[in-house]
């Protein structure tokens with residue numbers, strides 16, 4: 001049996017649990033492709049998995065679901081012409097046959113699992129996935145950047161363009177704007193020429209938020225930002241709120257809205273219920289909507305935005321695969337601004 005290099009963890013615990021090792025290389029089934037992995041993003045989800053904080057996880061698996069690579073071999077039902085194709089991997093292994101999958105909403109499939117949760121993830125030389133999970137990378141887009149298309153950028157495309165359907169006439173308020181989601185949502189909203197008002201509690205984040213393209217930045221250490229939003233919008237309010245924080249901000253976000261606005265909930269910082277003023281929701285006809293991972297259509301759009309340079313991901317560190325433990329430590333200690341991506345052995 002051919003072997004491959006991989007990083008696994010023998011038990012739940014700290015970043016030092018992640019060890020480079022050799023494991024059996026997976027073999028593609030009839031409808032699968034074998035992907036040689038060139039780059040893999042480290043997601044905070046991986047950090048939680050390794051620490052044993054995600055239910056159903058088991059130690060010993062290969063983590064990582066943000067993968068860019070090249071098709072190295074195909075199963076008997078897949079065209080051999082695909083060998084050599086540069087691809088990203090849609091990170092949910094969904095059933096493909098339920099009403100959500102058939103409607104193009106693979107993100108809603110109830111019979112799906114995230115790549116890497118039960119092994120087969122990105123911290124390895126190769127992975128095997130169904131051929132339908134691979135999406136071609138546009139020419140000229142490098143692997144390190146492409147690895148971020150599906151999870152971080154795709155999630156921002158889903159919220160901004162999918163759920164909120166932002167367009168040129170919209171004013172978009174983004175809470176937690178200096179965080180990983182916020183900085184990329186700013187760029188996605190600017191790609192359709194929306195007007196972006198960014199909120200941050202930290203003055204140190206202002207430069208990077210402006211660099212991402214925000215039109216206005218509100219520094220609000222006490223999180224009382226709705227008065228500033230009212231002033232900046234000439235008492236009209238915003239059409240869209242991308243709520244990355246929710247805890248301590250949700251009431252102010254609702255108060256910042258225009259008539260018929262949509263408030264997209266992505267954050268769950270405090271993991272606690274928050275208060276809602278039903279009168280305000282009714283009078284302003286506010287729509288409150290949850291948002292999660294990308295659809296295939298969102299991933300195509302994310303790849304396009306990356307390839308034309310409309311979205312430039314904030315990459316804080318590129319490490320080699322065996323250094324993944326160091327990447328986890330940097331993220332846990334918040335010692336890196338932007339994403340950490342693995343590339344090369």
Ligand SMILES: [Zn+2]
Nearest residue numbers: 043066151152
């Ligand atoms: Zn991710």
Ligand SMILES: [Zn+2]
Nearest residue numbers: 095098101109
């Ligand atoms: Zn399904």
